[in-house]
Structure formats: C-alpha cells, structure tokens
Amino acid sequence: MTGAEAVLEALRRQGVEVIFGHPGGAIMPVYDALYKRRDLHHVLVRHEQAAGHAAAGYARASGRVGVAMATSGPGALNLVTALADAMMDATPVVAITGQVPTAVVGTDAFQEADVTGVTMPITKHNYLVTDVHDLPRVVAEAFYIAATGRPGPVLIDLPKDVQNAEFTGSFPEAVDLPGYKPVQKGHPRQVEKALAALRAAERPVLMVGGGAQGAAEPIRRLVERSGIPAIGTLQGLGVVAADDPRFLGMPGMHGTYAANQAIHQADLILGIGLRFDDRVTGDLSRFAPKLRTLIHVNIDPAEIGKVLKAHIPLVGDAAWVAERLAEGAEPLAIEDWWRQIRAWQQAHPLRIPERPELQSQEVIRAFGEATGGEAVVVTGVGQHQMFAAQFYPVKRPRSFLTSGGLGTMGFGLPAAIGAQVARPGETVLLFDGDGSFQMTLQELATVAKYRLPVKIVILNNGFLGMVRQWQDLFYDDRYSEVFLADSNPDFVKLAEAYGLPALRVEAKDELPGAVARVLESEGPVVADFRVVPEEGVFPMIPAGGSAEEMILEPPKEVEP
Amino acid sequence: MKRHLVSVLVEDHPRVLTRITSMFARRGFNIDSLAVGRTHLPGVSRISFVVYGDDRTIEQVEKQLNRLIEVLKVVDHDGPRLERELALVKVRVEGIEERLELKEIAEAFRARIVDVARSALTFEVSGHPAKIDRFIEELTHYGVLETMRTGALGMDRGERVLKLRARKEAI
Ligand SMILES: Cc1ncc(C[n+]2csc(CCOP(=O)(O)OP(=O)(O)O)c2C)c(N)n1
C-alpha cells in the first residue's frame, strides 16, 4: 500500500463517505488512489475555497466531520478563508493538502507554500507528515481533534514523496493525545448550583448558540419544563424551534426588541454553547446591567470568562449539561416577567415596511411559510443574511447554516452544496446576496455536475447592501463603491449558461407563484429576486452600542 | 498588573514554540521573557515565561495555552518560587583601577569573570531577573558592550512539582 492509499483507507475507517476537493500536482498520488476506490465519493469543486465551505456545510448539516482536499501552494492557500471560517464557527473539518516533496521543502520549490505555518492560527491543529508510517495515527488524531471539544478545522499537509512511499503499518483503533483531553460531561455540583440559581431567578433568560446545535432535544425539554424565555444567537437558530411561544428570537445587533430587552433586564442568563461575541453583546460595560447570575455552559474552558465573568462556570458538553438541567428543572414562577416580555413583543415585533416594491423580507417569509420552516437554510453575508435570520422560522437544529464569526461572503453556495450532499432528500434553500453570490458563483458548475437540487434564491438588491446601510446610517449617505446593479450579470442567463433552470421575479404579485416554482422544481434552480435596492435591516444596535440605543425604524421614515 | 512566572510542559514537536509565541502575539499577551529547554522526561520540553497582566489576562493565558494540543501542563507559579536567570555581560574596561572596581561590583552580585581581554571583561551572573537588572545598571557607567540573558526559569519551592499525570481539563 502507498501512503496515498493509506490516507484513503484511514479516511474510510473514520467513516468518511465524501471528499470535497480539487486536484493538482502535489496531491496527484491521492487522486490516483481515489480513482481506484468505489467507496469514497469525491465532489469536484471549481475553487478550493468552495471545497472548504462545502466540507463545513456538510459538517454543520450532518454533525459529522467534513473533508476537503487540495493541492500544494495555491490550492492549499485557497482553502485559507474557509479554514478560518470553520475555526470561528467551531465547525469540524479535516483538510488534506498536498505538499512539495520533503527533499525540497524550504527551497521555494514550484508551488511550495508554508501551509502549516500559514494555517497555524486559523486551525485547531495542523500536521506536516514527514513519515509515511505516521499517516494512520495523524488521520485518526485529526478526526478526533476536529470533532471533539470545541470542534474546529484540522489540516494535514502531505508531501508528495510521503504519498508515494510504501506503507506497511497498521491502523490504530484509539488515539493517545496526552495534551488533549476534552471534557465529555460537566461538573454535577455546578449543575446543582445552576438549577438553584434558576429557581431563585426572577427574570431569567436562556441563550443558546452554535454549540447547542447538538443538544436541541434536551434544551427543548428544559424550555418546555421550566417555561424559561429562550433566545437563539445567529448560530443557535433552530435549537429552540422558531414557533415555540417561549422563543424570543435573535439577540444583538439585528436581534429582536424583545430578546434584547429581556437580556437588558434579566437577572439571570443561562448561556449554552455560545461565546458572547461582540455582535451579541455590543458595549460590554452596558451589556445586561441587571444581571446577577451568569451561568455559562461551554465545552471550551477558554470561552468561559473570556468576554464576561461567569458566576457559575460550567465546563461541559452542551447535551450532557442540558440533559441534567432538563431533568432537574421545575416550572418557573415568572408570570410578571412573561407579561413584561409579551408587552415588548407586542410593542415592537419584527416588521416589514409597507412598500409597493418586492422586499427581501417578504421573499424570505414566503419561503418560510411554504416550507413550514423545515428547509435547510443557507445564507451569504449581508442584509439578506440578517433578514433570513429574522424572518425564516427555523424549526430544526442543524438547519440554519451561515457564516457568523468570520462573516464570509461567498460561504453560501458552496455550503449549500455541502448541506445538500449531507441531506440529499431534503430541501436546501440558499438565500444569497447578489454580492456574496458572485464571490463563489463558479460553483454553479458543481451544482450542475452533480444535479444537486439546491434552491438558489438571490436577493438581488443591486448593492453591497449591508455596507450601503452603514454608509447610509454612519457615513452621511456617501455610497462609496457599493453599487453593483450597473454591472451585475444577468443571473438568469448565467444560470442557463451552466444548464440550470432559472427565473426572475420582479413584482410582489409574482411572489407566490415563484416560490411554488422554486420549491416544486425537482432539481436545482436559480431564482433572481429583484428586491428594493435601498432597504435597511432593523432593528439595529449600532456597533459598540447597547440595547438602550436600539434603532427600531429606518431613520428617514420617522423624519417628517 | 502583576508579574507572573508561568511554566509550560510541551510535547517536543517541531513548531511547538512557534504555536505558542504566535498565539501570544495574536491574542496580544505581553510576554516579557521566555526560556525553553529539554526536561528529564523523554519527548517533553519545558518553557517558562514572564507575563504581566491582571487576573483575567493570566486566566486567559493559561486557558489559551491549554487549548493547544501539544501543551501538556500549564502552571502559574503564584506561591513561593525559585526564579533564576543567567546572563553574560561584556563591559568596557580601561586601566587597573576600573578593573578592580568592576571586580568588587561582581563580587557583590556573585558574578564571575568568564572572559578577559585587553579592554573588555565578560561576566556571568545568575539570579532573580531583578538582580540582573541591577547588576547591568551598575555596569552602565563603565560602558556595557554586550548583554545576553536567558529569560527567567522558574520552579515552585518545596515539594510541589509539575506533574504530567494530572488530567489537563481543557480543549
Ligand atoms: C469576503 C468578504 N468581503 C467583504 C465583506 C464585507 N461585507 C459585509 S456585508 C457586505 C455586502 C454584501 O452584499 P450582498 O451579498 O449583495 O448582500 P446584501 O447586504 O446586499 O444583502 C460586504 C461587502 C465580507 N463580509 N466578506
């Protein structure tokens, strides 16, 4: 067996079924070995960044490790953004990259780049394999590290001579990493303390993040049993179903009024699997000023106390902890608190402005109604992303895939490809911006090649809308370099050039028919929704602000 | 901001030091000195460094170190500790008078003359970094030509030791 064959064998033993990748000189031995294997599918992307995001989309949608592959130098460097994205959003990905032969490493050889050096700060761990006999161990460790603890990307750099070397060893069953012992459970005494604090709280809220996606079942039971108001961060959407009456929506910059007010007035926050990112907290010194008890549940000890001091730190696995909390929780006597929250919800619900033109929010709402909130939703980055978070009623966990930590435009299409591969029988719905879509649109070829039935909804406002919104609010309407409409391609023709069916929707009255056409099409479809060019995402707490400064309405509209 | 001396046991792998220093830089931790060496345990190296920070910062330094896969153990020596640094200091010297003065200073600091040249003397001095600071300060008047310091090494006093076995509760 060669090193290349050993790598694939090791991947199979990890349960890998699919690899997202792009070949090149330094990874050719692995591709040659792949050619002979029937039990490993390969999805050929058209840019390595897409391989990374597709692997991440696959991982998020399935809860399993996604695998990306690329050649040395430019191929591996094209993975960088996707690795950083996976690192920020705690996504388990293993990337395998070719490297120039060990004999010439360090000599600026053709297509050589110091990939382990470059990716050191944006991976959970990485390896440069110099001995073919280390391969099975390295692959096993990489998967273990990627999937356990706070999940994240792990890169394996594989010199070409190592791929070609003869391998005679065996494949380990277990890994032995003396410096890496992720917690599996949690501290029972801390759980007891948390339950006691919960009982004593007058104004408690539950906040769930991406780390809770695997704990939806016990968390839903906890909410059900205790009646605690629940808030989901951008990454936490779907953990508690959007139609649960105890769900208040998203917190933070574009969160709901009720969620932000509830946090602002809360005396207790039970945070599970989130890291209190600045888009959630705003100005830290004014975040949750009435808070007496923060119970912070996170599997990564470094996240606890990083941003906010936790009164009850609870290092542990979200599902394990939530299970114990659900078991121990009692119905909370918080009727007054709920009355207050209901008043906030009624005073300022999320609303869609009255306008004659087609609006992104309406498009998303229509798809939400038509799919009953049951689709796997993927987004780009920008206004459309925030609208999707606000208006798509995510019902299920692992079903809202969006680049949160890094905010990577171009994440959408490749992540949707990965999600569709992971959940082939389900509706994968991509809400993308005209700007974001153009960052990875070459992947229409991948959609076409494999006939992946992704429903691609472009919310085409002709602008880099989110940047335009900030220019509108904070830069005196100076629209510097955000206009796209004069040079956007004809997305319908573009899709057709790839052999994909496409439609354009320009008016409100076309919406119901268009939604049905998109959802009823058997295969992939691209829909170009021409939405109103100048719209704002509201409510909004300006960066570094607090819930007190929430802008509820577009300022222009409230002016006389 | 308190001065802390932290020891780290790491797997002796290529780039492990880079991982640590790059993490310090990325997270904006202010590292004052750093020393590395092998230990009596095969495959295990020990790093010690001095860092200034409040409790929050130190907690993060420890936790972020523990996040690195090849880090086996992190200890902030916050109790009674031994702290030693070694330095070589080359000083300009003119005439017998100065030589005698320098010798006296060296004796006061228990520094040794390890090299003698016509117009230069080299001292070897060890001890707490603050003592080395003072020693070098005393010599500035004569003209310090060159200095090289190892960075502080640290160990707890008494029976407390950095045990490898202890379960690392970290990611
Ligand atoms: C790769 C990348 N470049 C730049 C940005 C900054 N950025 C954030 S949102 C945005 C505009 C996105 O435009 P579009 O995809 O059309 O979405 P819209 O806001 O119009 O809905 C930009 C440029 C980013 N997040 N990612």
Ligand SMILES: [Mg+2]
């Ligand atoms: Mg746009």
